Amino acid sequence: MTDNILEMRSITKTFPGVKALSGVSLSVRRGEVHAICGENGAGKSTLMKVLSGVYPYGTYEGDIVFDGQVSRFGGISDSERAGIAIIHQELALVPYLSITENLFLGNEVRGRSGLINWHRANGEASRLLQRVGLDENPMTPIGQLGVGKQQLVEIAKALSKDVRLLILDEPTAALNDNDSEHLLGLLRQLRAEGMTSIMISHKLNEIEAISDAVTIIRDGQTIETLDMRADAVTEDRIIRGMVGRDLDSRFPERESNPGEEVFRIEDWTVGHPTQDRRVVDGANLSVRAGEVIGIAGLMGAGRTELAMSVFGRSYGRYLGGQLYMHGKPIEARSVRQAIKHGIAYATEDRKKYGLNLIDDIKRNISAAALGKLATGGFVNAHEEIRVAEDSKRSMNIKAPTVMALTGKLSGGNQQKVVLSKWIYSDPEVLILDEPTRGIDVGAKYEIYTIINRLVAAGKAVIVISSELPELLGICDRVYTLSAGRITGELPVAEATQERLMSLMTKDKTPARAGAHTPSTDDHQEHSA
Structure with missing residues (x-):
């Protein structure tokens, strides 16, 4: 028996006017975690769609050899029967159905009468959830779970089909650090059980931490496969293969010369749209012309809620606070008004x-x-x-x-x-919410360059990011947010990941000097 569970030989896939893959070859050993890296548009997802039958046999050239047999999948059901399961970046779950219903949708657990046996189905669902480390009632609606838990449900769904090769396309792109680490731990566990996994990811630190081999694809062609166990492979080495050159720095240089204050938020307070609680509580921040400020916070801290509520009150219930543009109070009760006043918001969910x-x-x-x-x-x-x-x-x-x-x-x-x-x-001020989520290092560099052009032209930019190195690399100042409250503000020259994380986990707003920061008494009076 060959050591390779999968070989893809000279795969070529053409769309009208575009050759997405040109003679790509890939070999994956049994029981390994094999990463696939490349810039956006390199052909990674296309290759996996060929493998999983999304693009059926006859629509591409080349051969797929799975477990020693030439395979000609006519659709996803064929590849699943062979033991291949793919989890796409956009999760394919129905939010209004329960975990059990999602796990066995199209593959229902039936009794002798032909009707669904819910007792058996829920029992099997509990077993699968336990295997992926998810402590949830199987009757819980999917829509009540966070993205990290939904990702685990997708993996449990794949495991219910006796999968031997698990393909994950950007599995941690939308996850926080804790959820990402849990998912990587699960992949390690599955590897120890003999499962083979293919992971597409732009997070090179995760690839370096978990993968046994890395295949790099550039412009629809295989560049090389690196053995992470035998070779001294670093993130910079992977980047060189992806972009065809060294990136001397992950962040383009920029001279910081902030001007006058452009935009200010004072005592901004927002209630949850359906629950009796505050998601933003007395937030204060400002940004000047030619300046990039960052907003750092853990998942659920209220970063996106703050941005969306400022942008025409497009989230939650407005409870108080004032916006200022060039020192003058403005009203932005709708998105139209916000745009008219020069506020723009680029959402974290572009799709x-x-x-x-x-x-x-x-x-x-x-x-x-x-x-x-x-x-x-x-x-x-x-x-x-x-x-x-x-x-x-x-x-x-x-x-x-x-x-x-x-x-x-x-x-x-x-x-x-x-x-x-x-x-x-x-716009006068541009709010960017996770602007580089799910994109490769080369494209990230281009986005950072665009941000630099904007501030050089005198624009004010606010960046929300889950990646602390990114905030430290592109911002002039960073605000930290915890439980809806601004807990600190640091110039980048004084900031470290450790200091930011310490502020991100505080539950009280510290008193600090600043023209636009209410005192602790003011916060207590407002809360009362």
């Missing part, structure tokens, strides 16, 4: 809230500022194309034309379209 994936690049870029293109109620189509072409060129959006569907772009290029949309609206 769901940031873009219309079934529309073209041109329409997505113009969506937030159609008034600039309209005369007499009609959009100037020629000017709309010109604006989109200018953005495509200046932002280095990799697409055939601006008429290409946004949903067909890689994650990094989709993020550039989101930024193009808000830059065209000409």
Whole structure:
């Protein structure tokens, strides 16, 4: 029996006008965690869709040899019967159904009568949840679970099908550090049990920590496979293979020359939309022209809730506070008003809230500022194309034309379209929520360069990120948030990951000097 459980030989996959894969080969040994790395658009997900039958036999060239047999999968059900399961980056769970119902959807546990045996199904679901380390009632609706727990349910679903090769596409992209570590621990456990896994990830520190081998794909071609156990493989070595060159620094250099204050939030308080509790409690922060400030906080700290509530009160119940633009109070009771006052917000979920994936690049870029293109109620189509072409060129959006569907772009290029949309609206302050989530190091560098261009032009930028090294690499100051309260503010020159984490886990707002920070008594009076 060969040591390889999988061999993909000379796989070529072509879409209209684009060769996504060109003679890609991949060998995976039994019982290993095999990582696949590459820039966005390199062909990683396409290769896995070929393997799992999403792109069936006959739509690609080359051979798949699984467990010593040439396989010609006509669909996902064929690959699952062979023992291959894929978990996509966008989880395929139904939020209104229970954990049990999701685990066995399409593969129901039936009794002799043909009806579903719920007693057996819930018992089997409990066993699967225990195996992945998830302590939840199997009758709990999926929508009540966090993303990390949903990811574990997806793995449990795969394990229910007697899987021998588990494929995970960006499994930790949307997870916090604790959930990510739990998931990696589960992969180690499965490896010890003899399971083979393929993991696509942009988080190189995780790949370095868990993988036995790494295959690098660039521009639809196999570049090399590195043995993590035999070779001295570092993150910089993987990056060199991915981008074809050394990245001397992960963050482009920038001179910090902040000007006058542009935007200020005072005593901002927001209630949960359905529960009697505060998700943002007396928050105060400011940002100046030509400055990047960061907001750091653990999952559930209220970072996104703060940003969305400021952006036209698009989250929660407004309970108090004031916004200022250039020192003057403003009202932003709607998204339209927020945009009019020069506030822009690029959401953390670009696919769901940031873009219309079934529309073209041109329409997505113009969506937030159609008034600039309209005369007499009609959009100037020629000017709309010109604006989109200018953005495509200046932002280095990799697409055939601006008429290409946004949903067909890689994650990094989709993020550039989101930024193009808000830059065209000409904001005074741009709030970026997880701007580099799920994109590769090369695309991250380009996003950081775009941020530098914005602040060089005098814009004020607020960045929310779960990656502390990112905040330390691109920001001038970092605010920390815990349980809806600002717990500290540090200039980057004085900040470390340890100091930020200490502030992120505080449960009280410290008194500190600052023109716009209420005293502790003020907070207590407000809370009362």
